[in-house]
Amino acid sequence: MFFRKKTESVTEQQPQQTSSGLSPLDSLRAKIEIAQLPQEVLDVIKNEFAKLEKTDTSVAEYGLGFNYIELLLSLPWLESSRDRLDLIRAQSILDTRHFGLTQVKQRILEFLAAKTLCSKARQTVLIVDDEEIARTNMIHILTKDGYICHGAGNGAEAMTILSEEEVDLVVTDLKMEQMDGLELLERVNQIRPDIPVIMVTGFATVGSAVDALKKGAAHYLGKPVNFDELRRTVKEVLEKKLFVRMGKGPILCFTGPPGTGKTSVGRAIAEALQRRFIRISLAGLRDEAELRGHRRTYVGALPGRIITELKRVGMNNPVFMLDEIDKIGQDFCGDAASVLLEVLDPEQNVHFNDHYLEVPFDLSRIMFIATANDLSKLPGPLLDRMECLEFTGYTEREKVHIAQQFILPRQLKLTGLTKDMVQFSQEGLVRVINDYTRESGLRHLERKIADICRKIALLHLKTNGKNLPILVDVPMVSQLLGPREFQREAAEVEPQIGVATGMVWATTGGEIISVEAALMPGSGTLILTGSLGEVLRESAQTALSFLRSQAGVFDVSPVFFKDTDIHIHFPAGAITKDGPSAGITIFAALLSLLTQKPARRDVALTGEMTLTGRILPVKGIREKILAAKRAGVQLVLLPSANQEEVESLDTDVLEGIRIQLVTNADEIVEPVFGRQTFILAS
Numbered sequence: 001m002f003f004r005k006k007t008e009s010v011t012e013q014q015p016q017q018t019s020s021g022l023s024p025l026d027s028l029r030a031k032i033e034i035a036q037l038p039q040e041v042l043d044v045i046k047n048e049f050a051k052l053e054k055t056d057t058s059v060a061e062y063g064l065g066f067n068y069i070e071l072l073l074s075l076p077w078l079e080s081s082r083d084r085l086d087l088i089r090a091q092s093i094l095d096t097r098h099f100g101l102t103q104v105k106q107r108i109l110e111f112l113a114a115k116t117l118c119s120k121a122r123q124t125v126l127i128v129d130d131e132e133i134a135r136t137n138m139i140h141i142l143t144k145d146g147y148i149c150h151g152a153g154n155g156a157e158a159m160t161i162l163s164e165e166e167v168d169l170v171v172t173d174l175k176m177e178q179m180d181g182l183e184l185l186e187r188v189n190q191i192r193p194d195i196p197v198i199m200v201t202g203f204a205t206v207g208s209a210v211d212a213l214k215k216g217a218a219h220y221l222g223k224p225v226n227f228d229e230l231r232r233t234v235k236e237v238l239e240k241k242l243f244v245r246m247g248k249g250p251i252l253c254f255t256g257p258p259g260t261g262k263t264s265v266g267r268a269i270a271e272a273l274q275r276r277f278i279r280i281s282l283a284g285l286r287d288e289a290e291l292r293g294h295r296r297t298y299v300g301a302l303p304g305r306i307i308t309e310l311k312r313v314g315m316n317n318p319v320f321m322l323d324e325i326d327k328i329g330q331d332f333c334g335d336a337a338s339v340l341l342e343v344l345d346p347e348q349n350v351h352f353n354d355h356y357l358e359v360p361f362d363l364s365r366i367m368f369i370a371t372a373n374d375l376s377k378l379p380g381p382l383l384d385r386m387e388c389l390e391f392t393g394y395t396e397r398e399k400v401h402i403a404q405q406f407i408l409p410r411q412l413k414l415t416g417l418t419k420d421m422v423q424f425s426q427e428g429l430v431r432v433i434n435d436y437t438r439e440s441g442l443r444h445l446e447r448k449i450a451d452i453c454r455k456i457a458l459l460h461l462k463t464n465g466k467n468l469p470i471l472v473d474v475p476m477v478s479q480l481l482g483p484r485e486f487q488r489e490a491a492e493v494e495p496q497i498g499v500a501t502g503m504v505w506a507t508t509g510g511e512i513i514s515v516e517a518a519l520m521p522g523s524g525t526l527i528l529t530g531s532l533g534e535v536l537r538e539s540a541q542t543a544l545s546f547l548r549s550q551a552g553v554f555d556v557s558p559v560f561f562k563d564t565d566i567h568i569h570f571p572a573g574a575i576t577k578d579g580p581s582a583g584i585t586i587f588a589a590l591l592s593l594l595t596q597k598p599a600r601r602d603v604a605l606t607g608e609m610t611l612t613g614r615i616l617p618v619k620g621i622r623e624k625i626l627a628a629k630r631a632g633v634q635l636v637l638l639p640s641a642n643q644e645e646v647e648s649l650d651t652d653v654l655e656g657i658r659i660q661l662v663t664n665a666d667e668i669v670e671p672v673f674g675r676q677t678f679i680l681a682s
C-alpha cells in the first residue's frame with residue numbers, strides 16, 4: 001500500500017502504479033515538469049516535492065503533501081476563457097431568457113459596454129534603454145503586438161514622458177547614465193504606483209533581480225532580451241492591469257424577493273460573456289475558513305469554497321455568484337465584511353490568500369455578483385462597495401406571461417410532454433397563481449406547474465394517450481392540485497372590531513398583516529406580541545399616545561387607558577416585523593377598538609405616524625401594492641409623500657386597486673370606517 005495507518009482513506013484511493021506504469025511519485029514529477037504555472041507557484045511545488053521525496057510513504061505528511069501538490073497543479077492559475085463582448089448578442093440572451101426586468105437589463109448592458117470599451121482601448125508601453133538598437137527592437141516588437149510605444153534613453157527622459165503621456169507599463173534597462181533603472185523604479189512607485197515596471201538588464205545577477213523585485217518591479221528579464229519572453233511578460237503584466245481596471249467600480253448586487261430572477265439573470269450574463277458560471281450560497285456561513293480554507297497543519301484541512309469551485313470549473317475568470325450575502329450566519333466567526341471585501345475588492349483580491357494554498361491566488365479576473373434579499377442586513381463598508389440592482393415582484397399579468405412563455409415550455413420538456421398533449425387556459429394559470437401560491441416571485445408557481453405536468457404525464461400514460469390534448473382550466477386545476485392553499489384573506493373576511501389590515505415589506509416581498517387590538521381590565525399597560533422589532537414597538541407607543549392626546553377629536557373616552565391594559569398583536573409570527581411603516585395601521589386598529597366600530601378589512605394601510613398624527617413616507621410601495629392585490633384588497637391608503645413613487649408605477653401594478661394618499665391620521669377615518677361612522681370633533 002502507498003499510504004498506511006493514519007491516512008487510510010487516502011491510501012485506498014492512491015494506486016501503487018499509475019496506468020502509465022510510473023509510480024505515483026514519478027507520475028507527479030512528470031506532471032510538474034510539463035506544468036505551465038506562474039513561477040512562484042512552481043517554486044512552491046518544487047520545494048514541496050523535494051520534501052516529499054525525502055518523506056517515508058507510510059507517514060501522514062506524505063499523503064498530505066501529495067494531495068497539496070496535486071491541488072496546486074490542478075488549479076486554473078493561468079487558464080481564462082476569452083470574453084465575448086458582443087452587446088447585441090448579450091441583449092438577445094437576456095431578452096430571450098427573461099421577460100420584463102427592463103431596468104436591470106439596461107444596467108447590465110451598460111456595465112458590459114463599459115467593459116467592452118475598456119478592453120478595446122490600446123495600452124501604452126514606455127521603453128527605457130540607453131542602447132538605441134535594443135530600444136528600437138523592443139519598440140518594434142511591441143508595436144507589432146498592438147501596443148502604443150514610447151522610447152526614452154534614460155530615467156530622466158522617461159520621467160518627462162511620464163509627466164506628459166498616459167502610460168500603462170514601463171520596461172526599463174537597469175544600468176543607464178543620468179538616472180538608472182532602480183532610481184526610475186523608485187520614482188515611478190512614488191508618483192504613479194499603478195504603473196508596473198519590468199526591469200531588463202545585461203548584468204543579471206540574483207542579487208540585482210532580488211533588489212529590483214524588492215523595490216516593487218513587476219518582473220525581471222535578462223539581456224539579451226528574448227523577444228518571446230518579453231512579449232509574454234508584457235502581455236501577462238498588462239492583462240493583469242486591465243483586469244484590475246475592468247474589475248474596478250462597484251460590484252453588482254442583485255436584491256429582491258426570492259424567485260424574481262436574480263440567479264437566472266446571473267447565469268444569462270455568464271452565457272452572454274461565454275464565461276463559466278459558479279454559484280455558492282453564503283446563507284448560514286459560520287466560519288471564515290469555509291471561504292478561505294484551513295491551514296494545512298489542521299487535520300482534514302481543505303481549501304475554501306472559492307478555490308474549490310475554481311478548480312471545478314477549470315477557469316480563473318468565471319461569473320461567480322455569491323448568493324444570499326445578507327444571510328451570513330449571525331454567529332460568524334471573524335469579520336464577515338472584511339473577508340468579503342477581500343474577496344470582492346479588485347484592489348485586494350489580486351492576492352487572495354486561501355489558508356490551505358499558502359500561495360496567493362489572483363481573483364481579480366472573476367466577475368463577482370452578489371445577491372441579497374434584505375440590504376439592511378449588510379455591513380456598511382460592504383454596501384458602500386456595491387451597486388444594487390433591484391428585482392421587484394411580478395404582477396399577476398406578468399406571472400401569467402412568464403408562465404406561458406418560459407416556465408411552461410421548460411416544465412413540459414422536463415416531463416416529456418408537448419404543446420399538443422397539454423394546454424393551459426389563461427384562467428387556469430390565474431387560478432394556480434392566486435389559489436396555490438402567495439409570493440412576489442415565481443418559485444412556487446414553477447413548482448406547482450411542474451406538479452401539474454407530472455400529474456398529467458401519469459394521466460396520459462394511464463389512459464394510453466386518450467383524451468388528448470388535456471386542457472388545464474379552472475376545474476382541472478382544482479382536480480389536480482386539490483383544495484386551494486391560499487385565500488384572498490382581505491376580501492373574504494368580515495370587518496371586525498379592533499382589527500385593521502396593514503402592508504409590510506419583508507425579505508420575501510410585500511406581505512399583508514392584520515393588526516389586532518384588545519382591551520381588558522388592568523393598570524394602563526401596553527402589551528405587544530408577534531415577532532416585533534424595537535422600532536415597531538415604538539410605533540405602537542406613538543400611535544397610542546397620539547390617540548390619548550387627541551381622545552376628544554376622535555370621540556373616545558379621555559381616560560380609556562386608566563384602568564385597562566391594551567394588547568396589540570401581529571399574527572403571522574413567522575414574518576419578522578420591524579420598521580415604522582405599521583404606525584398608521586396600529587392607529588386604525590386602536591381607533592376601531594376604542595370606538596367599537598369595525599374597520600374595513602379590504603382597505604390596507606401603510607405609513608409611519610408621528611406623535612402629532614402626521615403620516616410619513618415609507619419604502620417598498622410597489623411590493624406592498626402587489627401584496628395587497630394578491631390578498632384582494634380594494635383600497636390602499638399611502639402617505640402623500642410617496643406620491644411620486646406611486647405615479648412612477650406601471651399601470652399594470654395599479655390596475656384593479658384604488659390608491660388614496662393621506663397626510664394626517666384623521667384622513668384614514670372615512671375610508672376605513674365609512675362615511676359618518678363617527679363624528680370627529682372639530
Ligand SMILES: Nc1ncnc2c1ncn2[C@@H]1O[C@H](COP(=O)(O)OP(=O)(O)OP(=O)(O)O)[C@@H](O)[C@H]1O
Nearest residue numbers: 097098099257258259260261262263264402406442
Ligand atoms: N423575468 C423572468 N422571465 C422569465 N423567467 C423568470 C423571470 N424571473 C424569474 N424567472 C424564473 O423563475 C425561476 C426562479 O428564478 P431565480 O432562481 O433566478 O430566482 P432568484 O431571484 O435567484 O431567487 P432566490 O432569491 O430564492 O435565489 C427561474 O426558473 C427563472 O428562470
